Amino acid sequence: xxxxRLVDVVRGGYVESGHTGHIAVVxxxxxxLYSCGDPKRHTFARSSMKPLQAIPIIxxxxxxxxxxxxxxxxxxxxxxxGEDQHTIRVKDILHRLELEVDDLKCGTHxxxxxxxxxxxxxxxxxxxxxxxxxxxxxxxxLTTAKHMNESTDxxxxxxxxxxxxxxxxxxxxxxxxxxxxEIGIDGCGVPVHGIPLDRLAxxxxxxxxxxxxxxxxxxxxETVTSSMMAEPEMVGGTDRFxxxxxxxxxxxxxxxxxxxxxxxxxxxxTGLGIAVKIEDGNGRAVYxxxxxxxxxxxxxxxxxxxxxSSYHEPALKNARDEIIGxxxxxxxxxxxxxxxx
Numbered sequence: 001x002x003x004x005r006l007v008d009v010v011r012g013g014y015v016e017s018g019h020t021g022h023i024a025v026v027x028x029x030x031x032x033l034y035s036c037g038d039p040k041r042h043t044f045a046r047s048s049m050k051p052l053q054a055i056p057i058i059x060x061x062x063x064x065x066x067x068x069x070x071x072x073x074x075x076x077x078x079x080x081x082g083e084d085q086h087t088i089r090v091k092d093i094l095h096r097l098e099l100e101v102d103d104l105k106c107g108t109h110x111x112x113x114x115x116x117x118x119x120x121x122x123x124x125x126x127x128x129x130x131x132x133x134x135x136x137x138x139x140x141x142l143t144t145a146k147h148m149n150e151s152t153d154x155x156x157x158x159x160x161x162x163x164x165x166x167x168x169x170x171x172x173x174x175x176x177x178x179x180x181x182e183i184g185i186d187g188c189g190v191p192v193h194g195i196p197l198d199r200l201a202x203x204x205x206x207x208x209x210x211x212x213x214x215x216x217x218x219x220x221x222e223t224v225t226s227s228m229m230a231e232p233e234m235v236g237g238t239d240r241f242x243x244x245x246x247x248x249x250x251x252x253x254x255x256x257x258x259x260x261x262x263x264x265x266x267x268x269x270t271g272l273g274i275a276v277k278i279e280d281g282n283g284r285a286v287y288x289x290x291x292x293x294x295x296x297x298x299x300x301x302x303x304x305x306x307x308x309s310s311y312h313e314p315a316l317k318n319a320r321d322e323i324i325g326x327x328x329x330x331x332x333x334x335x336x337x338x339x340x341x
Contacts (some may be wrong), residue, residue: 001038004331006278007285011316011325019285021261021278023293023333024198028209028271030175032198034297034333039198043277044184046258049193050077050137051224052173052203056165057140058220062147066096073227074234076140079257081237082111082131089234090130093139097146104129105156106138106188113237134188136234141190156190158183163191172217173206174199187259197275200264205273207254208266225266228254241287241311248307253299255290257283263290267299284327287311292329 003020010016022037032039054076057063063073072093080086094101111117111131120127129135141162145155155162171178174195182194206212210221228235232246235256245255255265261278263286274293278285291312294300305312316325 001040003041003279004037006036006276006289006329006331008328008330009316009325010328016325018330019261019278019280019282021276021285021289022197023277023289023331024201024275025293025297025333026198026201026205026273026275028202028205028212028273030202030205032336033272034293034335035198036331036333037279039201040196041277042182042194043197043200043262043275044182044192044194044258044260045200045264046186046192046260046262047079047134047137048200048256048258048262048264048275049170050079051207051228051254051256052169053077053137053166054140054224055169055217055220056162057144058223059216060144060147060165062144063223065147066093066143068093068143070227071231071234073140073224074231075136076143077224077228077256078136078235079133079242080136080234081113081116081240082133083113083116083237085233086136086237087130090135090139093143097139097142099142099146099152101128101130103142103152104132104135104138105153106132106134106190108132115238132188134186134190138188138190156188158191167191167193170195170203172213173203175202197277201273201275203273204264204266204275205271208268208273209271225254225268226251228256241290244311245290245308248304257286259283261286263287265290265294270299272297272299284314288313288327288329289331292331293333296333 006021007019008015022041024039025034176195184192186192210218229251232243236242253267260281263276265274276289315323318324
């Protein structure tokens with residue numbers, strides 16, 4: 001099925017351009033309930049997979065051994081801004097592991113948060129891997145490797161036990177056999193996993209309602225999701241949708257963005273999993289689409305929708321900080337019964 005128009009870009013009352021994409025809404029039994037575009041669209045989840053990648057930190061006993069708090073687990077799921085709250089915590093985790101910043105194999109880029117980047121420049125602070133938005137995920141992987149007495153210099157490679165444990169978790173939650181999961185390389189150097197969009201949504205649905213799993217996995221999943229919702233600042237940071245969204249949803253939903261226009265949500269109350277993929281990979285369209293899905297499913301109160309309005313129909317501004325347009329969701333989801341009929 002082709003991609004459907006999801007979000008328009010409006011300037012001066014005229015639709016200047018638009019973003020197409022795909023949406024899948026699935027329950028914890030794996031049933032597709034609603035969709036747009038192709039719910040089977042093969043999708044690299046990118047950073048949306050981080051909550052699943054964090055599960056082995058708890059299952060192996062590494063989190064307990066190294067006294068990881070909720071904020072540490074939340075940071076392991078993060079694509080963070082590189083603010084002090086993030087970098088200081090990454091360094092603290094490395095200190096507990098008796099490792100150095102150079103042991104992070106995520107590479108280096110400037111902090112995403114402008115104020116943090118300006119501070120780095122003003123103080124002439126070297127930009128190290130702790131500023132990488134994935135440094136929390138990598139510190140979590142190192143925590144598992146260190147606890148299991150595994151090598152820490154190649155933890156990012158697909159044949160390392162750290163990555164094999166993650167692959168097993170993804171297969172279990174998505175119900176996609178390991179040999180059918182496509183493997184690429186993510187922006188931070190670790191494996192990235194490609195599965196159908198509805199199977200990605202299923203993973204988040206199962207994390208929302210993990211009661212069917214053995215107790216060990218169930219507890220690990222609940223630790224990850226509760227940590228994200230309790231410490232949402234670690235997942236993103238200032239003025240980031242993941243953080244603001246989980247604050248608004250107040251312990252009911254967890255969400256995680258992925259590069260190239262991916263967003264996933266799990267709803268603990270209904271057990272629904274939601275996955276969105278913007279076809280052209282432009283992240284500006286994914287948050288309006290995600291909020292619109294929740295609106296159409298009637299999962300948001302009027303007050304919650306108002307609090308998320310700046311993400312639902314975000315304003316476009318010029319260099320003079322004048323509002324000159326906005327983004328607007330324009331799709332209507334189809335129920336699975338309509339699709340099959």
